Amino acid sequence: MSDDDGRRSELVTSLGAVRSRIAEVCAACGRNAREITLIAVTKTYPAVDVVTLARLGVRDVGESRDQEATAKVAEVAALLAEPGEQPAPPDWHFLGQIQSRKCRSIARYAHAVHSLDRAELATRLADAVAELGRSPIEVFVQLSLDGDPERGGVVADELATLADAVAARPELALRGVMAVAPLGADPEAAFAEVQRVSARLRGQHPGAGSISAGMSADLDAALRHGATHVRIGTALLGRRAPVIG
Numbered sequence: 001m002s003d004d005d006g007r008r009s010e011l012v013t014s015l016g017a018v019r020s021r022i023a024e025v026c027a028a029c030g031r032n033a034r035e036i037t038l039i040a041v042t043k044t045y046p047a048v049d050v051v052t053l054a055r056l057g058v059r060d061v062g063e064s065r066d067q068e069a070t071a072k073v074a075e076v077a078a079l080l081a082e083p084g085e086q087p088a089p090p091d092w093h094f095l096g097q098i099q100s101r102k103c104r105s106i107a108r109y110a111h112a113v114h115s116l117d118r119a120e121l122a123t124r125l126a127d128a129v130a131e132l133g134r135s136p137i138e139v140f141v142q143l144s145l146d147g148d149p150e151r152g153g154v155v156a157d158e159l160a161t162l163a164d165a166v167a168a169r170p171e172l173a174l175r176g177v178m179a180v181a182p183l184g185a186d187p188e189a190a191f192a193e194v195q196r197v198s199a200r201l202r203g204q205h206p207g208a209g210s211i212s213a214g215m216s217a218d219l220d221a222a223l224r225h226g227a228t229h230v231r232i233g234t235a236l237l238g239r240r241a242p243v244i245g
């Protein structure tokens with residue numbers, strides 16, 4: 001009963017629209033929409049929005065800054081621990097650039113990490129998982145499509161080596177590849193490249209066939225090129241205020 005009714009109906013509408021879009025694109029390209037994991041990217045939005053989405057059936061939530069995520073994970077857990085028929089807390093996906101000193105913190109709450117782009121991070125995350133005695137973290141290695149180090153990711157030639165480093169650690173479960181389409185580039189071409197890299201990765205690691213690609217603006221193109229995990233913020237929650245710092 002604590003949900004703000006106006007906000008709740010906004011989220012009902014936007015979630016319905018995003019789900020319909022996924023269903024339509026999948027139908028048009030012969031894919032099964034049930035195989036798509038919709039990750040609601042809730043950065044800059046409050047814990048109560050996560051709870052509302054969870055009550056509407058959203059099981060996967062994405063965040064990109066550790067400090068914000070840590071606070072929100074605790075708040076959501078507290079809200080959903082109240083008596084009554086509440087859904088279980090969602091699975092948290094870490095999407096942002098990772099600083100090595102944050103690995104221990106991320107390992108406390110992350111179900112999956114989508115932005116792993118250095119072997120050192122694999123070591124640190126795996127060590128943290130071992131220390132915490134928790135279940136393995138799912139890992140997507142991030143592919144850089146434009147080679148811009150500011151935006152994270154490894155270039156295609158280095159992806160196999162990084163994937164091997166992840167696969168070598170039982171504390172990490174290699175799921176596949178993640179990419180963000182370069183600004184101003186044609187998303188169809190970008191995601192076609194991601195699909196080729198994914199096919200090669202799957203040849204090496206048969207369990208790593210997932211593709212984390214597609215945001216609010218390029219969801220359709222990503223689905224047409226095999227995305228299995230779509231990361232949707234703006235289209236679900238609204239336009240974000242600019243993040244300072």
Ligand SMILES: *Cc1c(COP(=O)(O)O)cnc(C)c1O
Pocket residue numbers: 041043064095096180214215216217231232233234235
């Ligand atoms: C913010 C973010 C998203 C969601 O972007 P929208 O355009 O708001 O849908 C997806 N992936 C990553 C890595 C992000 O940082």
